[in-house]
Amino acid sequence: MSLGSxxxxxxxxxxxxxxxxxxxxxxxxxxxxxxxxRRIINAIESAVPDSHxxxxxxxxxxxxxxxxxxxxxxQLRIGILI
Numbered sequence: 855m856s857l858g859s860x861x862x863x864x865x866x867x868x869x870x871x872x873x874x875x876x877x878x879x880x881x882x883x884x885x886x887x888x889x890x891x892r893r894i895i896n897a898i899e900s901a902v903p904d905s906h907x908x909x910x911x912x913x914x915x916x917x918x919x920x921x922x923x924x925x926x927x928x929q930l931r932i933g934i935l936i
Contacts, residue, residue: 877919878916878917879916879918879920883920884916887913887918887924890924891909891913891924891926894907894926895907895908895909895926898926898928902928902930904930904931905928905929905930905931906928906929907926907927907928907929908926908927908929909924909925909926909927910925910927911924911925912924913925
């Protein structure tokens with residue numbers, strides 16, 4: 855590869871890194887979202903005995919966008935009436 859190609863690749867790599875840093879949630883945003891998710895999970899598990907709720911998807915990997923939804927799955931024991 856030529857020096858120009860390497861410089862172009864390095865520049866593109868930096869642009870991608872900068873975008874990821876910009877779009878990723880801050881530590882405070884992640885803490886707030888984590889707090890809300892824990893409250894939702896606690897509410898589900900308190901309201902429905904023998905249930906188990908978990909968040910998954912982009913929330914777990916921290917790849918969510920600032921206005922993205924969070925998925926919480928509630929697993930119920932067979933025979934529970936809601």
